[in-house]
Amino acid sequence: MNRQFEPTIARASSLSLKRRACSFAQARLRGFAAFTLGSATAVYNLARQAYLTEITPPLRRARVLSTLGGFHRIGLFIGPFLGAAVIMLGSVQSVPWLGVACSGGTVILLALLGSEAGREGSSTVMDESAPAPRTTAGLSVWELAVRYRGMFARLGVAIMLVSAARGARQSVVPLWAEHLGLHESTTSLIVGIAGGLDMLLFYPAGKLMDRLGRLWVAVPSMTLMACATAAIPLTGTAVALGVVAAILGFANGVGSGIVMTLGADVAPPDNRARFLSLWRLCQDSGEAAGPLVLSAATALGSLAAGIWIAALAGAGAAGSLARWAPRYSPLANLRSRKSISAVP
Incomplete structure (x- = not known):
């Protein structure tokens, strides 16, 4: 009797092994694709920041880079709706082609618009009371990290805290809404309203930074974010959570x-x-650490404890920026513009 079933068992075992091998190959392919996508995104983000820094005068820099961040937020807001439309018209498998089309359109636009490098407008921030800076031309990334280790140990850590607070911010509202038992549509509405406020304020923020200094935006922003994050566990209704999420946005x-x-x-x-590239390493490390710290704190204690730790990161970012930004950036506080060699 057992001999009669041996061929069937052998075929089933062989089929199971083939399926496992196929699943493993697909997992490796997805991992490679995710790694490639992440690497390409990091290089693109670095390239656009370095390019805009190069061609923009210092006292217009905040408006330009805030606009860049604002349009990035607009894209993140619109993207899911475009993906939903593609799914309705086709299938889930069609969504990656939306990414391919958007990436291809970006390449075409860059090719058509060309480069503005070399045009008048790029200048260097100079503090007349400070000693002449040492040249860094030709230094490797590692050599730059060693030379500016003091800055990265202070201001770089502040940037990591900013990014950690922002990274956790994207998760705390949906998680707390789930904790309250809110319907998915209510959660989506709350997140949408917060995202709308988030993407509408970029230009006024940049203009304020260019007129008064970076700290006039950085410290109030992180302080308010820390307070709003800390208030989330105190909410018990959809309305209360919506108000706090709007303040957070x-x-x-x-x-x-x-x-x-x-x-x-x-x-x-x-x-x-x-x-x-080192600066973005601090930024990206913070963004990755924020949700991980939130998850770890939630696993060890409670969701509220994890949210309060994220709020502490925001408070630490505000304090660190207030302490260290003026030391390294002459544009941190523009009470006097006499030391800045740029056209307002």
Whole structure:
């Protein structure tokens, strides 16, 4: 009797092994695709920041980089709706082709618009009371990290805290809405309203940074974000959570472009791209750490404890920026513009 079933069992075992091998190959392919996509995104983000820093005068820099951050937020807001439309018209498998089309359109636009490098307008921030900066031309990324280790240990950590608070911000509202048992449509409405406020405030924030200084936006933005994040566990209704989420979106929108702007301010003019790669490493590390810390704190204690830790990151970011940004950036507080060699 058992001999009669041996061929069937062998075929089933062989089929199972083939399926496992296929699943493993697909997982490796997805992992490679995710790694490639992440690497390409990082390089693109670095390139656009370095390019805009190079061609923009210092006292217009915040408006330009805040606008860049604002349009990025608009894209993140529109993208899911476009994806939903593609799914309705086709299928889930059609969504990656939307990404391919958007990426191809970006390449075409860049090719048509060309480069503005070399046009008048790029200038360097100079503090007449400070000693002449040492040249960094030709230094490797590692050598830059060693030379500016003090800055990265202070201002770089502040940027990591900013990014960690922002990274956790994207998760706390949906998680707390789930904790309250709100319907998915209510959660989507709350997140949508917060996202709308987030993407509407980028230009006023940039203009304020250019007129008064970076700290006039950075410190209030992170302080308000810390307070709003800390208030989320105190909410018990959809209305209360919606109000706090709106304040959180407002706080994040006011701070649009602050990380890129500070990086552009302190980057050495003769080696901007490599320096900004280290700067973005601090930024991206913070963004990745925020949700991980939130998850770990939630697993060890409670969701409220994880949210309060994220709020502490925002408060730490506000304090660190207030302490260290003026030391390294002459544009941190523009009470006097006499030391800045740029056209307002």
